[in-house]
Amino acid sequence: MTKPLNDTVARVTERIAERSRDSRAAYLSRLDTASGKPRRQKLGCANLAHAFAACPADDKAGLRGDVKPSIGIVTAFNDMLSAHQPYERYPAFIKESVRAVGGVAQVAGGVPAMCDGVTQGYEGMELSLFSRDVIALATGVALSHATFDGVLCLGICDKIVPGLMIGALTFGHLPTIFVPAGPMPSGLSNADKAKARQLYAQGKVGREELLEAESQSYHAPGTCTFYGTANTNQMLMEIMGLHLPGASFVNPNTPLREALTDAAARRVVAMTAPNGGIPIGRIVDERAMVNGIVGLLATGGSTNHTLHIPAIAAAAGIQLSWQDFSDLSAAVPLLARVYPNGSADVNRFHQAGGMPFVIGQLLDAGLLHADVATVLEEGGLEPYRSMPELAGESGLTWRASATDQSGDPSVVATIATPFAAEGGLRVLDGNLGRGVIKISAVKPEHRLVEAPARVFDTQEAVQVAFRAGELDRDVVVVVRYQGPGANGMPELHKLTPPLGVVQDKGFKVALVTDGRMSGASGKVPAAIHVTPEVKSGGPLGRLRDGDLIRLDAEAGTLEALVDAAEWESRGAPPPPSEDAEHGCGRELFGLFRGAVSGAEAGASVFQFPGQSPGKA
Structure with missing residues (x-):
C-alpha cells in the first residue's frame, strides 16, 4: 500500500516552491502568453508556403489548413555516436506514425551531439559541458519557426538531453515527448x-x-551500457514522465523499440488536441524536479546531474540548490547496483525490473510525488510501474511490475532491503569551498581521507607523477583550474584508473577538484565541482604541496588543516601556462567561459528570471 508522502520529500518540495514562487509564476505567465499566440494558422502566406514547400502533396495539403496537427522533430542524430546512430531511421518512421493518426511531422532541426567517450582526456573535452547550452540554443532555433503544435525530441547522451530539455522548456507551451533509442547489447563485462x-x-x-x-x-549501436550520464538521462526522463513508461532501456533495432517509438509519435499527436495533454512547461514543475532528484539518488546516477538538474529547473523558473540534493539523499535509499556502483550493466538492470520496479518501490514508500502530470493522458506516475512488452497480434501493451520482489536482488533492491539507507550523494563544505561527492560506489573504509596534498594544474601532470611512482603514498590529489570559467570544466575520467591503482596498493587516496568526474565517479572518493573555482579566486588556489587535507564524506566536510593566519595570507598562483583558449574549437567558446555561472547554479551561460548567476 502506498504510504503518505515522505516528510523530507514534502519539506524540500515546499522549500523549492517557496524559493521559486516569483520565477515560476513569471515562467508560467510566459507560457500562457505563448499559448495564445497564433502558429501556422495565422502565418502570412509566404511564410506558410516556405514552411511546407518541400513536403509531399498530402502533408502540404494538411499544413495548408488548421486541422492536422504539425509535429516538429528535433534530432541529435549522427552516426559517430553509437547511442545516436539508430536515430537515422527515426524521422521517416515517425512521419508515417504521425500520418496514421492524422498529423504531419517535419524535422524541425538538428542539434550537435559530441561524444565524451571520444574526447575524454583531450582538448575537445573542454567543449563538452558548453555543448549543452549550444544544444539548447539549437533547439530554440529549430522551434523558432513557430509552426508546430507538438514536439518529439530525439536525444540520449551526456549533454544532449539536458540541452534539449532547456531548449524545449523555453517553448514550454508545446506538448513534448522525449524518444530514446536504448542501450547497446552487453559486451565485455564492466569488471573486465x-x-x-x-x-x-x-x-x-x-x-x-x-x-x-x-x-x-x-561494440554496437546504442548507449554505452554502464550507468553514466547518458543512461542517467534516460532514468530522469522516465521518472519525470517525459518518456513512455519503461521506454528507457529497450535495445535499439528491436520490434519492441520500434513499437515504443510508434506509440510516442502517436501519443504526441493526441496531446495536441484540446484537453488531450499537458505541455512540457507544466509537466516540469517543482514536484517533477524533486522526483528527478529522488530517482538520481535511488539509482546512484551521474554526478553530472548536480549541474544539469539545476540548469533544467532554472529554464522552467524553478530554483534548486545542492542542499536540496543533500537533504533528499538522507531520506532516499539506494535501490540499484549498476556499474560503476556495482558489476551489472543497464541491460541487467532492465531485466531485473528496471525503472518500473524502482518507481513502484519509491511510490509505495511515499518517496515520489504520484500526482504529477506526465505525457500520458491520466494516472499521474502510477502507470510508470508498468513494463512494456509485445503481446502477439494485440501489439504493444504494458504489464504491471512486481511490487515486492526484484528480478535480481544483486542489481535491484526493495525498499525493505536497500543496498544503502541513503542515496550516497553528499554536499561537502569547508575552507576549501563547496562541492559534491558520490559515495554510493565508495567503500565505507575509504570515505574518510586525511593526507598531504599533491597539487596539479592538469590531469596530464597527474599521469606523469603516477608513472614516476610519486603518488605511491597516502595522498590527496588536487587538480585545479578545471572549472567552467577556466577551461570549460572537462571530466577528469582518465584519473580513475591510476588513482584506483594507488588505492589498491593500500594507500589512502582522494581527489579534490573544481572539475568534473562524470557518471564514472566511484571507487576513489572524489570531491568534485568545488566552487568557487580557482579561476574566480576559489580557495583551492591557496593549497600547496604537503598541506594536510581532511575529506570526510560521512560528515560532509572538506578542509585544509593549515594555520588560519598562514591560510589567509596565501594567494592563488597563476593559471597553467598551457594555452587553453585556442585549438580544437576552443577559441569559439571564449564568450561562454567569460559568462558561465558557478557549478551550483548549473554552470550555465543562460540567465533565466529569478536565477542567481552565482560565480564560476
Whole structure:
C-alpha cells in the first residue's frame, strides 16, 4: 500500500516552491502568453508556403489548413555516436506514425551531439559541458519557426538531453515527448574492462590489448551500457514522465523499440488536441524536479546531474540548490547496483525490473510525488510501474511490475532491503569551498581521507607523477583550474584508473577538484565541482604541496588543516601556462567561459528570471 508522502520529500518540495514562487509564476505567465499566440494558422502566406514547400502533396495539403496537427522533430542524430546512430531511421518512421493518426511531422532541426567517450582526456573535452547550452540554443532555433503544435525530441547522451530539455522548456507551451533509442547489447563485462584499464595504467598490457578490451565493451549501436550520464538521462526522463513508461532501456533495432517509438509519435499527436495533454512547461514543475532528484539518488546516477538538474529547473523558473540534493539523499535509499556502483550493466538492470520496479518501490514508500502530470493522458506516475512488452497480434501493451520482489536482488533492491539507507550523494563544505561527492560506489573504509596534498594544474601532470611512482603514498590529489570559467570544466575520467591503482596498493587516496568526474565517479572518493573555482579566486588556489587535507564524506566536510593566519595570507598562483583558449574549437567558446555561472547554479551561460548567476 502506498504510504503518505515522505516528510523530507514534502519539506524540500515546499522549500523549492517557496524559493521559486516569483520565477515560476513569471515562467508560467510566459507560457500562457505563448499559448495564445497564433502558429501556422495565422502565418502570412509566404511564410506558410516556405514552411511546407518541400513536403509531399498530402502533408502540404494538411499544413495548408488548421486541422492536422504539425509535429516538429528535433534530432541529435549522427552516426559517430553509437547511442545516436539508430536515430537515422527515426524521422521517416515517425512521419508515417504521425500520418496514421492524422498529423504531419517535419524535422524541425538538428542539434550537435559530441561524444565524451571520444574526447575524454583531450582538448575537445573542454567543449563538452558548453555543448549543452549550444544544444539548447539549437533547439530554440529549430522551434523558432513557430509552426508546430507538438514536439518529439530525439536525444540520449551526456549533454544532449539536458540541452534539449532547456531548449524545449523555453517553448514550454508545446506538448513534448522525449524518444530514446536504448542501450547497446552487453559486451565485455564492466569488471573486465576496468581491470584492463588498470593493467594498462600500470604498464602491464599494451595499447593493442587495451583497445581490444574497449572494442569489446563499446561494440554496437546504442548507449554505452554502464550507468553514466547518458543512461542517467534516460532514468530522469522516465521518472519525470517525459518518456513512455519503461521506454528507457529497450535495445535499439528491436520490434519492441520500434513499437515504443510508434506509440510516442502517436501519443504526441493526441496531446495536441484540446484537453488531450499537458505541455512540457507544466509537466516540469517543482514536484517533477524533486522526483528527478529522488530517482538520481535511488539509482546512484551521474554526478553530472548536480549541474544539469539545476540548469533544467532554472529554464522552467524553478530554483534548486545542492542542499536540496543533500537533504533528499538522507531520506532516499539506494535501490540499484549498476556499474560503476556495482558489476551489472543497464541491460541487467532492465531485466531485473528496471525503472518500473524502482518507481513502484519509491511510490509505495511515499518517496515520489504520484500526482504529477506526465505525457500520458491520466494516472499521474502510477502507470510508470508498468513494463512494456509485445503481446502477439494485440501489439504493444504494458504489464504491471512486481511490487515486492526484484528480478535480481544483486542489481535491484526493495525498499525493505536497500543496498544503502541513503542515496550516497553528499554536499561537502569547508575552507576549501563547496562541492559534491558520490559515495554510493565508495567503500565505507575509504570515505574518510586525511593526507598531504599533491597539487596539479592538469590531469596530464597527474599521469606523469603516477608513472614516476610519486603518488605511491597516502595522498590527496588536487587538480585545479578545471572549472567552467577556466577551461570549460572537462571530466577528469582518465584519473580513475591510476588513482584506483594507488588505492589498491593500500594507500589512502582522494581527489579534490573544481572539475568534473562524470557518471564514472566511484571507487576513489572524489570531491568534485568545488566552487568557487580557482579561476574566480576559489580557495583551492591557496593549497600547496604537503598541506594536510581532511575529506570526510560521512560528515560532509572538506578542509585544509593549515594555520588560519598562514591560510589567509596565501594567494592563488597563476593559471597553467598551457594555452587553453585556442585549438580544437576552443577559441569559439571564449564568450561562454567569460559568462558561465558557478557549478551550483548549473554552470550555465543562460540567465533565466529569478536565477542567481552565482560565480564560476
